[in-house]
Amino acid sequence: MGIIKISDDVHDDVRRASQVMSRSINAQAEFxxxxxxxxxxxxxxxxxxxxxxxxxxxxxxxxxxxxxxxQALA
Structure with a gap:
């Protein structure tokens, strides 16, 4: 696992989208x-x-x- 630096504007976009999509900020960024x-x-x-x-x-x-x-049962 690593750290990715992103701009404040992108972070704000990810945060807003994560709220709309009911995901964590990390899950939204990964998506x-x-x-x-x-x-x-x-x-x-x-x-x-x-x-x-x-x-x-x-x-x-x-x-x-x-x-x-x-298949294991057969």
């Missing part, structure tokens, strides 16, 4: 960093498409986690 990184890696995708891609990925991971115990 923006993650989405920004994904946007740079997928420049043709919209924000909505990036969010859908992440939801689909989470669904697959959840399915894989629930299938492992079923």
């Amino acid at each position: 923006w960093i993650k989405i920004g990184r994904l946007a740079e890696r997928n420049p043709t995708m919209s924000f909505s498409e990036i969010i859908q891609m992440e939801l689909d990925k989470a669904d697959l991971e959840e399915q894989a986690m629930t299938e492992v115990p079923k």
Whole structure:
């Protein structure tokens, strides 16, 4: 874990957004960093498409986690 220096203006933006989204300031900053990184890696995708891609990925991971115990019982 490290410390990231950001401007006061950006910190204020993160703080306001964190209140609206019911996230901690750190969680909001991490969300923006993650989405920004994904946007740079997928420049043709919209924000909505990036969010859908992440939801689909989470669904697959959840399915894989629930299938492992079923296979162990067989």
